[in-house]
Amino acid sequence: MSILGNRVLRKEDPKFLTTGGTYVDDLPLEGAAHVVYVRSPMAHARIRSIDTSEAVSAPGVVAVYTGDDVDLEPMPPGAPFANPAMVRPWLAKGVVRFVGDMVAAVVAETREQAVDASELVFVDYEPLAVVIDPEAAVDNETFVHEEAGTNVVFRIPEDFVSVGMAPPEAATEPPGLFEGCDVVVRQRIVNQRVAPCPLEVRAAASLWEGDHLTHWTTTQAPHAVRGSLAQTFGVGEEQVRAIAPDVGGGFGAKIGGYPEELLVPWIARRLDRPARWVETRSESMLSLGHGRAQIQHAELGGTRDGRLIAYKLGVIQDSGAYPGFGAFLPTMTQMMLTGVYDITKVFFTDISVATNTNPTVAYRGAGRPEATAAIERMVDIFAAEIGMDPAEVRRKNMVGNDRFPFTTPTGTTYDVGNYEATLDRVLEAAGYAELRAEQRRRRGAGGPKQLGIGLSSYVEITNGIPGSEFGSVEVLADGRARVRTGTSPHGQGHVTAWSQLVADQLGIAIEDVEVLHGDTDLVPRGVGTFGSKSLQSGGVAVFQAAEQVVDKARKLAADLLEANPNDIELDKTNRRFHVAGTPSASKTWVELAQASGDEGLSAEVDFAAPGPTFPFGSHLVVAEVDTETGGVVLERIVAVDDAGRLINPLIAEGQVHGGLAQGAAQALMEEMCYDDQGNPVTANLADYEFVSAAELPSFETYSMETPTPINPLGAKGIGESGTIGSTPAVQNAVCDALLALGVRHVDMPTSPIRVWRAIEAAKGKK
Amino acid sequence: MRVKLEVNGVTHEREVEPRTLLVYFLREELGLTGTNVGCDTTSCGACTVLMDGESVKSCTVLAAQADGRSITTIEGLAEGEELHPMQRAFREHHGLQCGYCTPGMVMAAVSLVTESPDLDETHVREGLEGNLCRCTGYHNIVAAVLDAARSSREGAW
């Protein structure tokens, strides 16, 4: 019987539960100097002078470096098509551009000495005007990068048309976009900046042995780190070993390329001794990339009987001071613009801008949650406008099952879906009719505690950046199997899931499969773990490698047993190959591995999926809103998710749970705030509203499994769906509770003060 | 200054700087890196250990304050190969993903259940408010703690 699809307990857990994981900061590194960065307290300022003399002579200090010391080319913008003048120096040169920008590196014998000495670096700043509000940044006369002469990183569609990425007719809004609409609703929506907050902050440690570098780092993509290091230091990739040991969460923010991490080997080389760095949480809040940060202007039009016809979304994307992947997020928003709906006329624009804030990066969902949040909010506003049940409007406009593969007006081709079934299922599981009845009852009674019911139906893109992923399987002389994978798990349970895939193919025990990952010397190639890509790329590679190993073993067994390979069967129960009908003539994995000689019994696969996959689902949230205080209590979160075939439902469910919590957290509580001078006001975990167990209910989750034809496992990604679906469901629930009070929209986070103000404002209007 | 304390049943005597935090004493002096640091504002609970059986955030206790006390960290929870019921429950309920919050979360949960074995879901959620997890959404952690509490009431602890 296959073990695929079983709730296998994780092999990873015993270590974490008994000795704890081995994270970068847990690794001993004999003789390492400690690095602490001095960061700018100003959002935008010219550096008049830096006085390091006191720091240099402080106890234990080995060296202090400033921007002029670093003999490396500045880092180019991390976003394709970005304004090339928006480069990032390794340490600030002449100007600081956000609170947290690095000004100097202090290196000392101990961490404490480095911290103490960092306070003795005196920087004379001349304050400059700041650009904080992304909308104002577009036409501002103050530039984050003077050399660029603009704050605009790029514009969609114009800049994409000019490089040939979009056809010329895409450059302008189609005439008569909203023609034929009885109703057009408009809303400005803020998809606020949030801090990803993996529980482990960033850390790096570097050791040069001659021209060979070993670099340990908290990353989701060690092979990419190897590439960056080789390039930065002008050495061959074979001279660099990048290691991601246990990594305490990433959520997109640890995909990598931060100067903090890449400077550590520069310092180690310069000092000719190992060096290490670990940030504090307060530093991490300032300088680990932030997520989301879009302002959206949405318009949705349709008929009075609920048919959606046209949709327009204009995005302003805050990219922060040094545009990286954050600037690029709107392209993902554009891809997923119309969500699960068949809306034929659309227009999308984006202006990605630089501001004097921390750069934005990918964060769980990366551009897709922003698309879903916009359309799902707009569908509710539209439903309210025409007086139709929001579930009904959704149902009327969903792409039907007979339409797949379905190409959207922004050119995205959805593989396969069953959208309406997820809606039906979530409504039934939640008891929708009864919930609406209870809501009516409370509205009628007019008490302070009103009920809100929020829906969201989503489809999202996973494995969205095409490419291949590496996987290999080798049967060892003792009959156990060794897997090497290019994915780089940091909580996703690949060791267990990949073991299942191999154990299932080979007919060996899960315990007898070893999985190597996160070390570029042990795994020759790899892409890493992000974008919900791992199972459908790396998992498939491992699966196919296992199939090939079985084939090889079958041929070898045939040779040894002097039979035709077609007559050889793998008896998974007894873990041996035998001639069909003659179980006694058999060879075990051990015998075959030993007989395979120098060639060994192994296979390598680089699996490139023919396309991305599109998980989907519907979420329903029940929230109780206290209309006197603005307080919101999440009573229920019901989620139906379809990520194709599940290999380990226990792990998949865990991914959904984490996603639901992060989505609810954004909708309800979390926001990374700057004041108008660019001072962060939520720059530690006491001020930032990181969601805890106390604000969440237990989740009611259901899975559907519609296999995708895109890969042989039929699997899609599940890492980000929970966040994508739950964010608008929570926001819609809060808004729904207030609908009868005349409130049409509350931006996220729907904190008590925002909710209360919205209620008061609506009272004023009445 | 000199401190003498018992950690996971072993007595250690060491010279420390007065400002040394217990968590760094454990991690750097004793090499017990299971206890993690996740913040600098006493907010996350990744550093939670037991001091004389009660949970404390070891980033907010000086090594000097632990003088003469008995400390239990995640490394000292299992009896040899035999996992503590709380550790077992976390595994069975998939109460961990990246594992970073886990040692602190497990220690906080042990203390919570020891104090009030009769707790319900709300009590667990409120009791663990000071222990943050970014990966699990808490659902499976809560289930694990409730299950372990059940086993403790049945006398399995």
Ligand code: FES
């Ligand atoms: S490290 Fe102690 S509470 Fe966060």
Ligand code: FES
């Ligand atoms: S398991 Fe990753 S923070 Fe809790």
